[in-house]
Amino acid sequence: MTVFLCSRCGAAITPELAELPAVPDAPVDDRDRDKETRRAPSTVPRGRYAIDPEPWGFPYVRQDDQEDPKPAQSRGLLVSGEDGFVISAGNRGTVVVHPDDADGLGPLPAWENSSGCCGPTGSEGLNRACPCGAPVATLAADCFGPYELHLDPVRTYAFTG
Numbered sequence: 340m341t342v343f344l345c346s347r348c349g350a351a352i353t354p355e356l357a358e359l360p361a362v363p364d365a366p367v368d369d370r371d372r373d374k375e376t377r378r379a380p381s382t383v384p385r386g387r388y389a390i391d392p393e394p395w396g397f398p399y400v401r402q403d404d405q406e407d408p409k410p411a412q413s414r415g416l417l418v419s420g421e422d423g424f425v426i427s428a429g430n431r432g433t434v435v436v437h438p439d440d441a442d443g444l445g446p447l448p449a450w451e452n453s454s455g456c457c458g459p460t461g462s463e464g465l466n467r468a469c470p471c472g473a474p475v476a477t478l479a480a481d482c483f484g485p486y487e488l489h490l491d492p493v494r495t496y497a498f499t500g
Contacts, residue, residue, distance in 0.1 A: 365485035397464035399425035
């Protein structure tokens with residue numbers, strides 16, 4: 340079992356979690372049935388985590404193939420910027436957890452990097468902070484993308500007991 344901690348203050352960000360062998364595919368057609376949040380079920384079940392080997396999140400760079408673009412990141416959607424379609428050049432090795440497994444994290448001041456329709460898209464960079472104030476994670480919780488929390492691999496660390 341593994342607990343993830345804040346690199347700045349050492350506080351536990353998650354309870355004990357068990358590792359999945361890979362990040363599950365994001366459920367895209369099964370949105371919240373009560374229509375309150377309109378988001379998909381979490382990519383990762385509660386009590387589990389997975390390491391995303393692909394680049395994820397901010398920053399983004401222009402894709403070479405603008406005629407046949409790829410999603411901006413794994414389990415994501417097409418994203419366009421000022422110069423066309425973009426792809427993530429963010430960190431590899433983010434830790435993907437169920438957002439409720441890190442319920443002590445809060446939004447950054449003034450909801451920085453948290454724009455979206457029904458929740459933050461996760462495309463603007465870190466948007467969740469440890470209680471000590473250190474930005475440590477990115478929540479993706481909008482109605483049109485995956486519902487997952489990515490712990491930054493530099494700003495957090497794993498402790499396995």
